[in-house]
Amino acid sequence: MKASAQDRDGDDERKEAGSGRAPGQAAGRIAGRRGPRPAGPATISSVAAAAGVSRATVSRVMNGSPSVHPELAARVRAAAEALDYEPSAAARRLALGRTGTVALVVPDLSNPLFQNVLRGLSQAAGKAGCQLLVVESDEDPEEEVVLALEARRNCDGLVLASPRAPDGRLRELSERLAPFVLVYREVAGLGAPSLSIDNRAGIGEIVAHLTALGHRRLAYLAGPPASAGNAERLAALRAAPGLELTVLPCGSMFDHGHAAAAAVVECGASAVVGFNDMVASGVLTGLRELNVRVPGEVSVTGFDDIAFARYTSPPLTTVSIPANELGRQAWERLWALMNGESGGYNVRYQPRLLVRDSTGPAPS
Amino acid sequence: MKASAQDRDGDDERKEAGSGRAPGQAAGRIAGRRGPRPAGPATISSVAAAAGVSRATVSRVMNGSPSVHPELAARVRAAAEALDYEPSAAARRLALGRTGTVALVVPDLSNPLFQNVLRGLSQAAGKAGCQLLVVESDEDPEEEVVLALEARRNCDGLVLASPRAPDGRLRELSERLAPFVLVYREVAGLGAPSLSIDNRAGIGEIVAHLTALGHRRLAYLAGPPASAGNAERLAALRAAPGLELTVLPCGSMFDHGHAAAAAVVECGASAVVGFNDMVASGVLTGLRELNVRVPGEVSVTGFDDIAFARYTSPPLTTVSIPANELGRQAWERLWALMNGESGGYNVRYQPRLLVRDSTGPAPS
DNA sequence: CGCCTGTGAGTAACCAGTTTCTAACATTGC
DNA sequence: GCAATGTTAGAAACTGGTTACTCACAGGCG
Numbered sequence: 185m186k187a188s189a190q191d192r193d194g195d196d197e198r199k200e201a202g203s204g205r206a207p208g209q210a211a212g213r214i215a216g217r218r219g220p221r222p223a224g225p226a227t228i229s230s231v232a233a234a235a236g237v238s239r240a241t242v243s244r245v246m247n248g249s250p251s252v253h254p255e256l257a258a259r260v261r262a263a264a265e266a267l268d269y270e271p272s273a274a275a276r277r278l279a280l281g282r283t284g285t286v287a288l289v290v291p292d293l294s295n296p297l298f299q300n301v302l303r304g305l306s307q308a309a310g311k312a313g314c315q316l317l318v319v320e321s322d323e324d325p326e327e328e329v330v331l332a333l334e335a336r337r338n339c340d341g342l343v344l345a346s347p348r349a350p351d352g353r354l355r356e357l358s359e360r361l362a363p364f365v366l367v368y369r370e371v372a373g374l375g376a377p378s379l380s381i382d383n384r385a386g387i388g389e390i391v392a393h394l395t396a397l398g399h400r401r402l403a404y405l406a407g408p409p410a411s412a413g414n415a416e417r418l419a420a421l422r423a424a425p426g427l428e429l430t431v432l433p434c435g436s437m438f439d440h441g442h443a444a445a446a447a448v449v450e451c452g453a454s455a456v457v458g459f460n461d462m463v464a465s466g467v468l469t470g471l472r473e474l475n476v477r478v479p480g481e482v483s484v485t486g487f488d489d490i491a492f493a494r495y496t497s498p499p500l501t502t503v504s505i506p507a508n509e510l511g512r513q514a515w516e517r518l519w520a521l522m523n524g525e526s527g528g529y530n531v532r533y534q535p536r537l538l539v540r541d542s543t544g545p546a547p548s
Numbered sequence: 549m550k551a552s553a554q555d556r557d558g559d560d561e562r563k564e565a566g567s568g569r570a571p572g573q574a575a576g577r578i579a580g581r582r583g584p585r586p587a588g589p590a591t592i593s594s595v596a597a598a599a600g601v602s603r604a605t606v607s608r609v610m611n612g613s614p615s616v617h618p619e620l621a622a623r624v625r626a627a628a629e630a631l632d633y634e635p636s637a638a639a640r641r642l643a644l645g646r647t648g649t650v651a652l653v654v655p656d657l658s659n660p661l662f663q664n665v666l667r668g669l670s671q672a673a674g675k676a677g678c679q680l681l682v683v684e685s686d687e688d689p690e691e692e693v694v695l696a697l698e699a700r701r702n703c704d705g706l707v708l709a710s711p712r713a714p715d716g717r718l719r720e721l722s723e724r725l726a727p728f729v730l731v732y733r734e735v736a737g738l739g740a741p742s743l744s745i746d747n748r749a750g751i752g753e754i755v756a757h758l759t760a761l762g763h764r765r766l767a768y769l770a771g772p773p774a775s776a777g778n779a780e781r782l783a784a785l786r787a788a789p790g791l792e793l794t795v796l797p798c799g800s801m802f803d804h805g806h807a808a809a810a811a812v813v814e815c816g817a818s819a820v821v822g823f824n825d826m827v828a829s830g831v832l833t834g835l836r837e838l839n840v841r842v843p844g845e846v847s848v849t850g851f852d853d854i855a856f857a858r859y860t861s862p863p864l865t866t867v868s869i870p871a872n873e874l875g876r877q878a879w880e881r882l883w884a885l886m887n888g889e890s891g892g893y894n895v896r897y898q899p900r901l902l903v904r905d906s907t908g909p910a911p912s
Numbered sequence: 913c914g915c916c917t918g919t920g921a922g923t924a925a926c927c928a929g930t931t932t933c934t935a936a937c938a939t940t941g942c
Numbered sequence: 943g944c945a946a947t948g949t950t951a952g953a954a955a956c957t958g959g960t961t962a963c964t965c966a967c968a969g970g971c972g
Contacts, residue, residue, distance in 0.1 A: 227927090227928055227929085228928060228929060229928080239928085239930090242929095243931085244930095244931095246929095247930085271928080272927085272928050272929065274927080274928075275928030276928080276929060277929090278928080278929070278930095279928075279929045279930045280930070
């Protein structure tokens, strides 16, 4: 890197000590006024000096202000070009009070749900010329909020997927987090829009489908106990009438579902409702290993419709969640909020049932 | 649950008069000198004034400098606390010339390979108190580099997964991108460490496994044409002796593999080598739909060992890549580089063959 | 008792931009 | 011919920290 500073065409080597490294050297003391060349990357001052104009004018040119004479502007642009000038992002942040960045806080980057929100948000924000900070809060729920606060100090707005942080904590911090948008969750009395999934409706669709097929004995592969989504899905299942429900502690990953296969068989349910598609895929494989036919002997359903769900064997009946769209929408809301407009109201997306081949009539 | 917002104690329906929001009110205008309270968020100056010390002292206290009298320090801390003071991240960036941020540039966030690097990097960087900017360069190869450059201006270092940008372009920009680490790719004569996968060795393992099973006629489901990884894998296959190879244009996603199933059958190969696990999973499903038995009639292999590969049916024989580890290592290298140390040499990870059930003896 | 040294805190000069005034000049109107 | 108006571009005051100097004061030593 430093090497190439060497071979430049002769305009370098301004007399005396071209070496002056650390910016702000003794040099500035005696000859600061008209000194040789700061040697570091070009600043607005060096461009101004080179073009023989004031810093204000350079700033105006760089920002496309129309009130600069075209000819002068051209001269400034030429000088900037010649010096490889790029405005310092840090200085602009400070001066403008704007970072051009938003942050996404998620509990777990390995979860396709959050990956898709990330994608949707990344693309939408990118299109608007905004950068994206990603924070994973794997740790305890308290950490979730601390990380969010910390991220917030480096950006203009937040998208928060905080399934575990208690409602009260979010409410008391909401002022310091603002502007922000909540995803996959809804908190009453929070001054921020939220985008969530109607888990009750999703489970409702699944239950309706399964009961229509004659299933009465269901097993639920429960997600992480602290997850708000899991609580809602479980509550919705419990509320369904005429069902005999067995709740099996499970988790959210393939392996968890896989490990639960034996318990599923043992509990004698004719249909398994997975907390999400990953545990459902896992249990599918586990059941096959136990020589249980799906859907012949046991039906299986998932939740989320991750990309994979179409490619399990048999393809998974599940409920589809517009995770990407959530990310996009989160951007729209956040953008509005950052511009002082309203972020709109809470939206609750309705999952859509996708019947594939992992569900069938209950065995008689 | 909208319902619950209803019945609870009347904390909703804020009277809405107390909402005098916009920070930076007219107040500061007239009495700015010694006025009541600047109204905006506290700055180092307001804390200094409140504590009756200079800004320098506040700065020293906030940064834990030992050269402040404990009693004074306590007074400053109390003032900071009372004012809810938080140092401005933007100002610190400018003054310190450090952002405390690194960026990851990936072509595609929906690819598990990059998702895992993201995770590894996020966790390692997070542990070091560093924030992570994520950039997706979905667009054309030129965009890849432009986005990297842009991201670089807002952080202290880059991790670059740029499978498509031409070598030369990277070389000519390497000075402006530095410090950075390249992943999933190696470019000769680049002043940056790279972490890559030995694709040739991976294909070698797969070929050895398949030939040992008696396969001679192979089909390769090719990845994106511009992908450097695809080129290496294809070259390695072509270099394998004694094989009859059919190259089928495919892609990198489930659907691409799924769509290629018919062509696989048609070409008469006894084994299919997928560019990655996703196309392999896709083709697995496609083959089942065509009533082709795997591995009875056709064997299938993948590449990468994504989490799902264990859960396809049959479980996918593939080659494992330590994507997470790549992310972690990328952090280590980058950290070293940012501290002026050497980033170490290029490392090429050796994939490990995982034999599962999607491969079997060639039909005779 | 006076000089030297060490410590703690303040002053002011940075970091690199943006933006509000203001001044100089040209143009227009009466 | 002079005042009023309208451009440009510059000076200087911000944005909010950090830190190299400097200085005052206290204690140790000759």
